[in-house]
Amino acid sequence: MKSYIWLQTVDGSIQQVEQEIAMFCPMICHEVIQKGMGSSKNYAISLPQQVNPAMLSLILDYCRFHQVPGRSNKERKSFDEKFTRMDTKRLCELTSAADSLQLKPLVDLTSRALARIIEGKAPEEIREIFHLPDDLTEEEKLEPLKNATDDPRIRLLNRLYAKKRKELKEREKLKVTGLLFSAAFMLNVEVDEELVDDRSVDDLLSFINGDDGDSKGIKTSKSKKKNRRRKDLQKSTSAHEATKNHNKESNGLNSVCRSAEVRQILPSVGATTNLQDVEDDIFPNKNEFDDGDIDDEIDPTLKEKIDREVEDFARRLNSDWPERMQEILSLGQEKKPVHLSLNGKAGDIVHQDNVAPKRPGCANNFVLVKVPIWIDGLENTEYVGVGARFGPTMESKEKHANHTRLALADPPDCCSKPRNQLTGEVILVHRGNCSFTVKANVAEEAGASAILIINNQTELFKMVCESDADVNIKIPAVMLPQDAGSNLENYINNNTRVSVAFYSPKRPAVDIAEVFLWLMAVGTILLASYWSAWTAKEVAIEQDKLLKDASEEFLQVGSAGSSGFVDINTMSAVLFVVFASCFLVMLYKLMSFWFVEVLVVLFCIGGVEGLQMCLVALLSSWFQRFAESFIKVPFFGAVSHLTLAVCPFCIAFAVVWAVYRRISFAWIGQDILGIALIITVLQIVRVPNLKVGTVLLGCAFLYDIFWVFASKWLFHESVMIVVARGDRSGEDGIPMLLKIPRMFDPWGGYSVIGFGDIILPGLLVAFSLRYDWLANMNLRAGYFVWAMTAYGLGLLVTYVALNLMDGHGQPALLYIVPFTLGTFITLGKKRGDLKTLWTQGEPERPCPHLQLQPLQQKD
Template identity: 80%
Template sequence: MSPRRDLFCLWYPLALLYSASWASAGDIVHHDDTLPKRPGCDNNFVLVKVPTRVNGVEAVEYVGVGARFGPTLESKEKHATLTRLAIADPPDCCSRPKNKLTGEIILVHRGNCSFTTKANIAESAGASAMLIINNSTELFKMVCEDNETNLDIHIPVVMLPFDAGRNLKSYMNNNDSVTLQLYSPKRPAVDVAEVFLWLMAVGTILCASYWSAWTAREAAIEQDKLLKDGSDELLQSATTSSRGVVDVTVISAILFVVVASGFLIMLYKLMSFWFIEVLVVLFCIGGVEGLQTCLIALLSCLRWFRRIGESYVKVPLLGAVSYLTLAVCPFCITFAVVWAVYRDVSFAWIGQDILGISLIITVLQIVRVPNLKVGFVLLSCAFMYDIFWVFVSKWWFRESVMIVVARGDRSGEDGIPMLLKIPRMFDPWGGYSIIGFGDIILPGLLVTFALRYDWLANKSLKSGYFVGAMTAYGFGLLVTYVALNLMDGHGQPALLYIVPFTLGTLILLGHKRGDLKTLWTIGEPDRPCPHVRLQPSQS
């Protein structure tokens, strides 16, 4: 096996690590729906913006989370009242405050009594709202206890992370005048970022499918020529050299998911800054190889660059390398290094997406599904993998393992790099719309198989299976985004929706047209059959 194939056999299970769509924007963590909603305690959890002014000058804007109880907040900043802040005395507000309140927002510490008790005491003391400082840097969803009955609370209650409360207290201790607003802007039903992300995913599979089918057809034409010449020895040699791909088997399909699960657990347990750095290095290595492969393929279509691509020079340790590869490689390495160094800047997502798309397209050229049976096993395993690590893992680990790994919790970084992302353009909370490599690579293997089969079996677009598979993938991804918006931005296992559409479409079409047995067992032919009329090569 060549080093290039070894590299992508390693990268394939790594790409499966994250395969859930996500809309990130200041996520709320920890306990939430353990207690049921009831009258007076039935608010939806919402993020709350808390812009502040210190001595009349605009200061930091903090983000908190609203409680299950109390009134709903204004959705627009212009309707939110600018109100003075006061510190509770005692700090926990478990007994009536000693300081006189005349409509201020009161700042209290978490602990020593229930959230609703604090709210009732603050309201009776004359506070217009209450900010509760959490004892950690995370946000905590405030619910009502089972035995609580006094839930007729008329002031909004918002929890802030510890660092925000510490900053506000420091201003107050310096005798600064602090005023702030509380409002909760609503997210748009659909963000343009989701449309562009959908186009990126569909376009990536479309490009990879046509490249893979074109390569397979060129190899089949070459084999057909050798077959007509009657040279079995040359045919066998050409078949071996032209393949250059890794065919997935039923056993390897199962092992891929097992290995990916192992990687996921390892990341979850060892999540740290240095571990994310290792993943960034691996991503850059794969991205350089992918970008180089795509650029060489594009440039080779031009006559002048084709001559350079066909000229080789001997390089120590690497053997014969084309001049075109030597010219492109430094650019690819520089591109990846620059992205890695500046990946925290606002526009770094562009570089990550370019490297990621190049890597996905190249993986789909090298890793192939030979028939529908292998595709069925692979996608079925991935279907269960996605559901387990997004939803079921919460029962064992008390949190979604895949979402935690994707967000990069406890790492000090902005998540793992094995995903495509676009900033949410019209979302007042910002963040990114995200799709994992696994959501593109795994269904993409089946879609590229469909187009290769159509071309090698001389199927038209109407009688073939590619249009159906491509449409099913696009529709499945669209349903994923609908579910994502209905779930208020919580992470969704995209394969939960994509796999049934793509697999179901191919199986139903194959059964209807009488090709299911061929698709299931034989798949794409290794060499063209005598009755198949292949188009002549364009080269």
């Protein structure tokens, strides 16, 4: 089974990635092995600032291909060639992202691709683009640089420097010995000062990488290389000079980044943790350049030639380094993911404000925004977006929202003043290249009435303010998912008039769906209790009849009658909660699309059995002859004809629901199967006395509180809520729920209740009605009405708490158990029945010495 780890990009988005692929990056490998990060969403590995979601996707594609063993060099070369076919800016962004993850093979690949793209640029453009001060001597400029910034360009220059020294040394030897007729021409003393290496960047890169057959140098045999002395170039330079060179070069490059207000153009390795120990397990340790062929005593004249030629290559290499690369790489604005789907679970966004603190000018609640669209004056569709932390408060009513024309931004990112004139239009812009507040300020200054930002993914993200920035934005800002924004762009590009409006309706405090769900839960327990009590009364009447006849058949019938039920004891009550906890953890750990499919199959099996039992019991009075006639079926034994007739319908019903469970009204089929299953469980499983009921509900009380609240300490998120929502499954939730769509909620969604919140208290309520009937108590004098009322009040208090806690998940048994169990125990003590309820569970029989055997086994 594949293992997964969680990764968080700089914009706050979190995604699950196969561990085998992600560990291909040394930085991620270190976080997993050394720090234990990535095991859950709350312990997601925070990736460097340069790794945005788009770059992470590319890097994972690269790792996914190269981590597969057995691929030929031809396949890898072909993949790499196609992989690097992208525009310069994107390639630079990928280089920086791979460099921040210390993925050296990808850095080298993209660096070579960059070098091929930027050849032939004028030397003057280097300093103009990067604003490099010209304060170094010729020698200082081209001494091998200590790559403190880990800039791939410096790596190339260092390798070229070493190659040049080797090449010129060989050329000098050939000139002296006269072994090559062209050496005299190439090294003519009279033109030495004017000699410049005019090879293209491609040729020089080939030369750097060892393929120098077409270069001006002389090919050196491999056997000759092996016999050369390998000395460290830095030994030939004093410590003072090395420090001086390093500081000057680093300061020169870094000052460029500061002047451009970015710090990503030359990512600093010094700011990251040393990953050498982890990296050695994945990549071999390679020097920045091959210094094995360098002679410490190189002639000064040759050194001058090297300096000139490498300087020229450095200028050509840097000349087309994208001028606006800084903007692309500096996407380090705070963006938090909105964990919601647009199919109805919309209100959750308001409950996550704590992740982005408020401050003056940036204090809005995160709210979902409805964006209705009009095409050429006709209402077309409605999209859902998310409002920003900044800007004015959204209008809550549609009738107060203004219909405003939509215009495209030019440039599309709206990071600079738009070229088109705006007169109150809503401006449609792309996310990226600058912060959200910058976009909003530019749009406001240009005359836009609002700004609509297209996300680069299908999800929505929170738009917050930059830290330590004064925010005074007067226009609303809304983000739309990528597909919605693309549709709007297409309309405008086709010369269609598009108008939009913004409003964010408030959710009602109470929805009628909660009332129906309350009635559904209470009604299910009511039906199950009456069925359980009726069955118990029928058994008691049969027993009394046999007692009067003093028949030897009594005990046999008693045993047969009880064989259809499962009376739990205290040990099984405790074990039930233990197994339930284990099953919940398994759901949490294995939650995925395929695992939900397994749960659906299990739910259908239970639902078919429950629906069949309910229908057979309901139809038996009308079709008594079919209910009492049996037929032997292989593997199932004797089965009534009525059961055989009902079973195909139940199976077909469950299969149809499973296939079409994603349609809007499939909740009806799920609730029918669920109610039938709950009633059947409450009919078969019984609490024999109040002692067992107290142990069961007491353990369930602690179980619910722990897995809703306390599990956050162990798993960093509420296990119960995550499982109920069906996170990572691609579904709206697990099927073991009763749910009703919220009818008057403008954002839709469902009100839900778990099976356990009905079955566990229902066992105690059903026990109360069985006791009342066996004791011949009327409703007013009995315990059932009180128990039923207590359950209804407990469930009602749960909904009140849910609304008071702003929709945060609440453990229903936290409120239901004290109401039901407390009422039962208090009333039993007051009436003097507590001892009987606690131990026996039913009133005294007419013949105590002939009590049924099951009563003697109760705990």
